[in-house]
Amino acid sequence: MRNHFISVFSLLFFFSVFAPAAAVQAQKPDIYDLTVNQLTNPLSVDPQGLTFSWKIRAQQKNTRQAGYEIRVSSTATSGKEVWHALRTSEQSVRIPYGGLPLTSKTRYRWQVRVKDNHGQQSAWSAPQHFRTGLQPQDWTAKWITVPGADTAAASPLLRQVFVVKKNVRAATAYITAKGLYEARLNGSRVSDHYFAPGWTSYKNHIQYQVYPLDGQIRKGNNVLALVLGNGWYKGRIGFSHQSKFYGDTRAVRAQLEIEYTDGSSEVITSNENWKTTDGPIRSSDMYDGETYDARQELAGWDRPDFNESDRWKPVRILPEGPERLVGMSGPPVRKHETFKPVKIFKTPLGENVIDFGQNLVGWVTVRARGAAGTKITLSHAEVLDKAGNFYITNLRSAKQQNHYILKGGEAESFEPHFTFQGFRYVKVEGYPGTLRPEDFTAVALYSDMRPTGKFTTSNTLLNQLQHNIQWGQKGNFVDVPTDCPQRDERLGWTGDAQAFASTAAYNMDVSGFFNKWMKDVAADQHANGSVPFVIPNVLNAGDAGATGWADAATIIPWTMYLTYGDKQILASQYTSMKKWVDYMVSQSVDNLWAKGFHFGDWLFYRPNDDNDGRAAVTDKYMIAQTFYANSVQILANTAEVLGKPEEAARYRDLLQKIKSAFVEEYMTPKGKLVSDTQTAYVLALQFDMLPEAFRAQAAKRLVDNVQSYGNHLTTGFLGTPYLCHVLSRFGYQNTAYDLLMQESYPSWLYPVKMGATTIWERWDGIKPDGSFQTADMNSFNHYAYGAIGDWMYKNIAGIRLLEASPGYKTFEISPRPGGKLTNAAAELETVYGPIKSSWTIVDGKFRLDVSIPVNTTASIRLPGSDKTEKVGSGSYHFECAY
Structure with a gap:
């Protein structure tokens, strides 16, 4: 087995690289931020593709790693080493595991030490850990659900008492659900995760979560208890009021494995012995909100000594389905920032409204005291209308309302469980007493992505723009990259995600987030290679294959590789990437892709045509050809990285044919494009579609176009991310700045001047006169146009990655x-x-x-x-x- 035993060469390496260096005064390097698959102490890793990374601190300049020593041992076998490797290498990121085969559901410990190019050796790092996930045969728990048909709107409660007679050394719970779940042990939540098990392509795979419960299980009676919600699985989803898209029955599967100090073990599983009833959550829906009736609470129901009455019935066993259970590969959703009211006021219509000062995604916690049966209703909105009234028309059919019914007596607190809202303003109805700031708190919830980027300038408007970009990302990265978080949509639109992926990777660590989502891209990809508009796919079978949207299949893996040096995502997604390119090939005639439905440059600026009769409309098939070329270029690059030179050569040859077809179809002999628009020139230049001799004049045409609109952009979702990059690349940095600093519509700073705290879906979501754009599609938290953040980091701050490294x-x-x-x-x-x-x-x-x-x-x-x-x-x- 590779590097399992320390060979003679390894011993020589140890003495030459790790032996103490004499007469060197430099301080020893320090190792920190150790990760496995870019995760800190992960709990359900797949042994296939397992990698190790670490960072190094050192005071001496020009310090590099010269070599490393890594050791991995199993805690299940008294610390027996399964891998011990010594390397002369600068590699400190994504070191592939090379030891003995790993056992499922096992905890491993690992450490590393390094020697630098100055001869200084670090100490061993503090021990880190990872757990391997379950294999299908490891699951002994059964799917359980309510007796009879699951037709009640209320969230079921489920519980099982178990007796522990020995001293516990360790305990681990593995839990998943069809729907959403909240798990509790002996009266307390088992974790700070929300919306578990997350949203995936449920028909293909469902995630399970792993919870270490060491020290939380006691001798005697214990109880494992769960609450279920509809979530994305069974609740309303998509545009057509559809529900039960993935199934009509909520269910849970739970397995608690206990290791005792005497070496024995026991497994507590979900089975026919569990009991269930309904509880105070009378309804819950992602779009419509939650109704909680505190009068229906069962005090102590999640504690071992609770007396189960006749109300509690035996559960029903649900047969296994075809879906696979997979460990989490992305970050969980957690609570983050909190906001207190900045203003409580009455609108002109007499409504009681709270302004939290920030458009965010999450919910509001409320404290109240009143008579039993008092119903408090919280309605959520992003903006006020021109008159200052509460505005919800842009939510379409989404209610975004939480209802809390008091049980009476002492002060009560409420927060939702299986829903979230997108809002800045909250209308309060039925509250018993005066609205006080101390009784209301807005809580932001989003995937737990570590912040990685900071950006400030001397311009306060730009700083607010950066703030808006980050909060657009937070609000729409709730387990999947949604387009918007408030109306009856909230879907994983591929076009938005690919446009924003590079900017997202500046602001936060999105490696795990996109790694998880790209697995669903591959899972929901059609057999012919076409990629659905939204992932996970809840639309119709024909809603797929649009240029600039489906290209998320190639653009995002490549972006993650460049940002994080992650070859594994390229290897994992390579088949999906090829399938998408092969689909475009199948749709092409003479290397020209000129058929099928495409969104085009979505939501581009449409000028008033009364004066000159022109509009910023870019031919959709012309756009398709440029993204076709880009995806083929990415695939050729990926094949090269993965050691597939023949495939790389084949795709490079195809790329040249695609570009030639573009020139023949869409460029005049003198270099003018048939669509004389900003987006046309931007995409043609960004993806090198034009012969070298014509690029400078194309860039000049782009600049002339920008100036003809008074230094305003006219681009939409596909042209905007590349607009300033192309201007800078061809020497028009001042024009790029003119666009960035433009304060009148259409521009990035126009919404900022209008008071935005997130990125808008439309350039003029609120018009200069205070009226709204069309309510059918007017989100005020839509991150796509925030893609300018990538240019700001690269050009204003100057931090640029290099594709070669x-x-x-x-x-x-x-x-x-x-x-x-x-x-x-x-x-x-x-x-x-x-x-x-x-x-x-x-x-x-x-x-x-x-x-x-x-x-x-x-x-x-x-x-x-x-x-x-x-x-x-x-x-x-x-x-x-x-």
Whole structure:
């Protein structure tokens, strides 16, 4: 087995690399942020594709890793090593496991130490852990549900008492559900996860969660208790009021494995011995909200000493379905920021409304005291109308209401369980007494992605734009990348996700988030390779195959590879990527893709045609051809990375044919495109569709177009992400800044000036006169246009990854100031550590301070210079005339 035993070579390596270096005064490197598959101490890893990563701190400049030693042992076999490897290598990210076969549902411990290029050796890292997940044969628990048909709106309660007679060494619960669940042990929640088991392609696979319960199980009686909700599985979903899309029966599967100090073990499973009844959650729905009747509470129902009455009935066993159970590969949804009311007021219509000051996604907790049966209704909205009244028309049919019915007596607290709302404003009806700020708290819920990026400038509007981009991401990254979080939609639109993926990776660690979602892209991809508009797919069979949407199948894996150095996502998604490209090939004639439905440059700016008769409409098939080329280019690159040179060559040959077909169909002999629009030139230049000799004039046509609209953009979802990048690439940095700093409609800063705290779906969701765009499609939390964040990090702060060196192993810092900015600062936490870039312009001097992580190299380029200076790890200061 590879590197399991320490060979003679390894021993020589140990003495040469890890032996103490003499007469070296430099401080030893320090190892931190150890991860397995980019997760900290994960609980259900798949042994296939298992990788290890770590970061290094060191005070000495130009520090690189020279070698590492890693050891992995099983806690189930008294610490017996299963892998011990020594390497002379700079690799500190995504080290593939190379030891003995790993056992399922087993806890492993691992450590690493490194030696740097200065001869200094680190101490062993603090022990880290990971658990392997369950194999199908490991499941002994049964699916259980309510007796009879699951037709009640109320959320069922389920419980099982078990007796522990020995001292417990360790305990682990494995739980999943068809629907959503909340698990409790002896009266307390088992975790801070929400909306478990998450939303996946349920017909193909359902996630299970793993909960270490060491120290929480006691001798004597214990009880495992669960509550079930409809969630995405059974509740209302999509546009057509459809429900029960994945199934008509909520069910749960739970398995509690207990290890005793005497070496014996016991498994508590969901089975026919469990009991169930309904509880105080009378209804719950993702779109419509939740009704909670505190009068129906069963005090102590989740405690061992609770006396089960005749109300409790035996559960029903639900047969297994075809879906696989898989461990979590993405982050759970957790609570994050909280907000207190910034204003409580009456609208002109006399409504009692609370303003939390931020458009967010989550819910409101409320405290109240009143008579039994008092019903409090909380309605949620993003904006007020022109008159200052509560506005919910843009929610379409989504009610977004939570109802709380008091049981009476002492003060009571309420928060929902199986729903969330998108809102800034809350209308309160039926509240017993005066609305007080201390009784209401807004809680943000989103996938637990670690923040990685910070960005500020001397311009307050730009800073607010960055804030809006981040909050658009938070609100729409609730287990899947949704388009919007408030109306009757909230679906994983592929076009939005691919447009924003690069920006998302600057703001937060989205590696696990997209890794999980891309598995569903592959699972829901049609047999012919076409990719549905939304993932998980809840639309019609024909709702698939649109350019710029389905290309999420190629664009996102490649973006994750570049950002995190993750070859595994390319390997895992390669078949899906090929299927999508092969679908486009099948739809093409003479290498031209000119048929089928496409959204085109969705929600582009439509100018008033009264004066010149023109509009910013870009031919949809022309757009399709450019994304066709881009996906083929990505696939060729991916094949090269994965060691498939013949396939890479084949796709590169296809790429040239696609570009030639584009030129023949869509470009005049003098270089003008048949769609003379910003998006047409942006996509043609971004994806190198034009012969080299015609690119400069195409860029000039783009600039002329921008200026003809008074330095305003006209692009939509597909053109906008690349607009400023193309302008900067072809030397029109000032024009890019003109667009970024534009404050009138249409522009990025227009919503900011109108008071937005998130990104809008439309450039003019609220018009200059205070009226609204069409209510059928007017979300005020829609992250797609936030894709400009990628350009801001790369150009204003200058932090740029290099495709030849994924994961920021080598990178560039090359700020390009403009737009009258006098300073900017950004930080980016990479897989190697933090990159920092901060600059000021004072007294005609440009001053730049940078920080480079250990084990990386950066090329520094100052404004106006073609020269670069390469530096290793450490902090540096640069100056030049400006």
